[in-house]
Amino acid sequence: MNARKRREIFERLRAFNPHPATELEYRTPFELLIAVILSAQATDRSVNLATRKLFAKANTPEGILALGEEGLIPYIRSIGLYPSKAKHIIATCRILVEHYGGQVPATREALEKLPGVGRKTANVVLNTAFGQPTIAVDTHIFRVANRTGLAPGKTPLEVERKLLKFVPDEFKHDAHHWLILHGRYVCTARKPKCPECLIFDLCEYRHKTAAP
Template identity: 70%
Template sequence: MTPAEIHEMFVRFSELNPAPKTELEYRTPYELLVAVILSAQATDVGVNKATRRLFPVANTPAAMLALGEERLKRYIATIGLFNAKAANVIAMSRLLLERHGGEVPRDRESLEALPGVGRKTANVVLNTAFGESTIAVDTHISRVANRTGLAPGKNVREVEDRLLEAVPAAFRQDAHHWLILHGRYVCKARKPDCPGCIVRDLCRFPDKTV
């Protein structure tokens, strides 16, 4: 896509949804961090169902440690990979208390040093909790970036780097949310809703549905 087309793409996204937000439910940076860790290979809907029960009981690192790994598993047992995720959440909470006074750090290096936190999770927290202009690339965003011709890349890091170059600065803060929602509800994996897509005339995808 040309720079002019990319600019028009994000103008349309912003007009359709001026204040996009994550679909994960959270009230604090710690709740967001836990929710994002739990969301790996799981749906936001499934995570929200679990955290609605979990967060009233444990929504701080100290409370999570007091809950313990085995009891935490009972709250998140409906989520895929819950055993590993429970271990990571407990270990992450312990490190937050030991290294950061129980607060979620605002820098990438410290975030990525936490158990269960990779680049994508760090990007989500930096963007959504702290207002950084990062773009977390998941399967939805990678698909949209490649299909449309917005920022083609062979892997998520390549797509992320190209998105940071391609997306105009004015739209970078919200780009992650617009693209993930577009991929989740319009530019779907199996059958994209091309007739209902607001950027179909800009998109380079050759096999548009009719």
């Protein structure tokens, strides 16, 4: 895919959705961090249902530490992998309190040292909470980047690096949100909704679906 096509793709995505945002509900960088940790192998909807109740009770590292692991689990029991996520969240809160004054650090190095925080989670927090031009590659973005030919790669890291290289600077801040929403609602895994796709003519997917 050439640079002209890539630019046109993002110009159309921007025109359709000028101000994209995460579907996770949050008010502070800390709430976003916890929501993203919980979202691994879970839907944003299920996370939002849990965090609405959790954050009403405790929405700071100190507050969640006061709950303790046993007190946290009832709020997140409906989310997959909740036992390990509870351990990670408590450990992360302890580090934030002891080393960062209860604040979420704004560097990749510091974020990736937190339990339960990998590269993807760090990228989401850096981009969404702190406005940095990172691109977190989840399953949706990995699929869209490969299927369309936008930034094909065999691993999420390879796709991320190609996106950072190929996406024009003016689109980098919002690219993550545009691509994840496109993958979630249009370029779906089992049967992409090609007839509804606003980049249909730019996409290089060889097996485009027809209208029902």
